[in-house]
Amino acid sequence: MSEKPEGYVNLDPEHLDASHIKTQTKATQIPPAPTQAEIEAANIPEPTELRTPMAQASYSRLDYYKNCPLAFKFKYVDRLAPLQEPEHKDKFGNVKPPGWQRGSIIHQAMDDYINSRTNVLRPELYDLRFELNEARQLKIDEPERILTEQNKFFDFDYNLIDMDALTDDEKGVTSAGDPCPSNYHVLVIIDLLIFNEDFTHATIVDLKSGKVYPVKHAAQTQLYALFTAMEYPQVENVTTQLWYCDQSGKIVAKDFTRERILMYFNFWHRSISRMHKDYKFLPSPHEQHCFFCEWGKIEHSNKWKNKTGNCELSLDKRDRI
Numbered sequence: 001m002s003e004k005p006e007g008y009v010n011l012d013p014e015h016l017d018a019s020h021i022k023t024q025t026k027a028t029q030i031p032p033a034p035t036q037a038e039i040e041a042a043n044i045p046e047p048t049e050l051r052t053p054m055a056q057a058s059y060s061r062l063d064y065y066k067n068c069p070l071a072f073k074f075k076y077v078d079r080l081a082p083l084q085e086p087e088h089k090d091k092f093g094n095v096k097p098p099g100w101q102r103g104s105i106i107h108q109a110m111d112d113y114i115n116s117r118t119n120v121l122r123p124e125l126y127d128l129r130f131e132l133n134e135a136r137q138l139k140i141d142e143p144e145r146i147l148t149e150q151n152k153f154f155d156f157d158y159n160l161i162d163m164d165a166l167t168d169d170e171k172g173v174t175s176a177g178d179p180c181p182s183n184y185h186v187l188v189i190i191d192l193l194i195f196n197e198d199f200t201h202a203t204i205v206d207l208k209s210g211k212v213y214p215v216k217h218a219a220q221t222q223l224y225a226l227f228t229a230m231e232y233p234q235v236e237n238v239t240t241q242l243w244y245c246d247q248s249g250k251i252v253a254k255d256f257t258r259e260r261i262l263m264y265f266n267f268w269h270r271s272i273s274r275m276h277k278d279y280k281f282l283p284s285p286h287e288q289h290c291f292f293c294e295w296g297k298i299e300h301s302n303k304w305k306n307k308t309g310n311c312e313l314s315l316d317k318r319d320r321i
Contacts, residue, residue, distance in 0.1 A: 056184060056185070056186075056187065057185060057186045057187070057272045057275060057276065058186070058187040058188070058189070059188075059219075059220045059223050059224075061076060061275070062223075062271055062272065062275060063216065063219075063220075064076075065275045065278075066271075067284070067286070067289040067293075068283055068284050068285070068286075068289055068290075068293065069278055069280070069281040069282055069283070069284065070281045070282065070283035070284075070295075070311060070313075071283070071289075071293050071294075071295055071311070072275075072281065073281035074294075074295045074310055074311070075294075075295075077281070080295070080308065080310065082294040082295075082306075082308065083294065083305075083306035083307070083308055084306065085098050085304070085305065085306065086302075086303055086304065086305075086306060088303075099209075099210060102209060103209045103210070105122075106122060106124050106125065106207065106209050106245060107149070107191060107207055109121075109122040109124075109125060110125060110132065110191070110192075110207055111148050111149045111191075113125070113132055113136060114132060114135045114136050114139055114146075114148050114192070115136075115139060115148060116136060116139070116140065124209065124245045124246065125245055127245065127248050127249025128243055128245055128249045131243065131249075131251070135192060135194065135205075138194065145194060145195045145196075145197070145199075146192070146193070146194050146195070147190070147192070147193040147194075148191070148192055148193075149189075149190075149191060150188075150189070150190045150193060151174070151178055151180065151187065151188075151189055152187070152188045152189075152190065152227065152231065153180055153181050153184040153186070153187055154184065154185055154186040154187075154188070154227065155184060155185055156185045158185070158186070158227075158230060160231050161181050161184055163179065163180075163181065166181060169182075170182055170183075174187070185272070186227070186272065188223070188224055188227045188228075190204055190205075190206070190224055190228070191205055191206050191207045192204070192205035192206075192207075193205075193228070195235075199232070199234055199235070200234060200235060200236045200237070201235065201236065201237045201238070201239070202228050202229075202232060202235045202237075202238050202239070203238075203239045203240075203241060204221060204224050204225060204228060204238065204239070204240045204241065205241045205243055206220065206221055206224065206240070206241070206242050206243070207243045207245060208242055208243065208244050208245070208246075209244075209245055209246050210246055211246075212244060212247060212250070212252075214252075217242050217252075218254070221240035221242060221254070222240070222261075222264055223264075223268055224240065225238040225240050225256050225261045226261050226262070226264050226265060226268060229256075229258055229261045229262060230262075230265075235258060236257070236258050237255065237256065237257055237258065238255075238256045238258070238261055239253055239254070239255050239256070240253065240254050240256070241253045283311060283313050285311075285313045285314055285315045286315065287315045287316065287317055290314040290315045290316065291304070291305075291316070291317075292304060292305060293305065293307075293311070293314065294306075294307065294308060295307065295308050295309075295310040295311045295314075296308075296309075296311050296314030296316070297309060297311070297312065297314050297316070299316075300314050300316040300318075
């Protein structure tokens with residue numbers, strides 16, 4: 001890491017202001033949570049010397065691990081194959097792609113448009129047409145100031161890995177089929193990175209399809225801002241922007257000074273280390289997380305997920321007493 005902050009306290013992204021988010025409680029009783037003994041008896045894998053999947057952290061993996069370490073083990077350590085998701089059709093009877101696949105298609109469409117590989121703008125991106133046209137023109141006029149679809153890999157000292165300096169034996173591919181180092185610590189995926197004229201200010205754009213999740217999305221862009229500040233020591237200020245293509249082109253922006261964003265290093269370092277060092281992967285069943293988890297009880301399958309039955313501790317609101 002080019003610049004190591006010192007003496008800063010943990011500023012957990014979960015402490016971000018979410019007072020505007022309304023929660024609803026029901027008087028309905030739910031089954032008691034499993035005891036610690038039941039959780040530990042469910043699955044405690046043996047420690048291993050080499051834990052490559054955990055060593056490779058990204059925001060999506062950190063978030064998945066935070067929701068449930070056991071689900072993380074099934075997906076990233078055991079690499080179990082999930083069942084095919086249930087089919088969904090639009091009002092015309094056409095099969096809709098899964099949410100993750102639709103998101104990938106929209107991201108690729110944005111990248112193609114900004115890089116002038118196409119002149120056609122997908123309907124989902126129309127509400128962001130002014131911002132996209134500005135980015136497209138900047139890519140033509142000053143291409144060095146704008147980077148698109150960046151996969152940035154960092155080593156265990158949080159230094160950026162130069163892919164061009166690696167031999168063929170030191171390279172691999174990600175789950176998405178993109179080239180990557182065979183051994184890296186953190187992956188940061190940035191949709192759009194724009195610099196001002198003297199490269200002292202960086203704007204990070206993250207395109208979102210679907211719903212708005214304020215706390216989760218703020219934490220994600222916070223991580224991206226931190227690693228951008230560490231990669232570019234000349235950057236004095238960072239702005240993060242969330243572009244919501246399914247929310248009428250809503251844009252949520254947040255500004256950070258360099259000093260401020262480096263305060264978050266300790267928190268993210270601990271989060272990454274906690275995931276990397278785990279070998280027990282204790283489950284943390286929760287109705288909301290279990291609802292969208294692939295590995296729960298087969299009878300808990302729903303319109304979004306077909307469950308594999310690997311986890312016997314999954315919760316479902318249909319089991320409420």
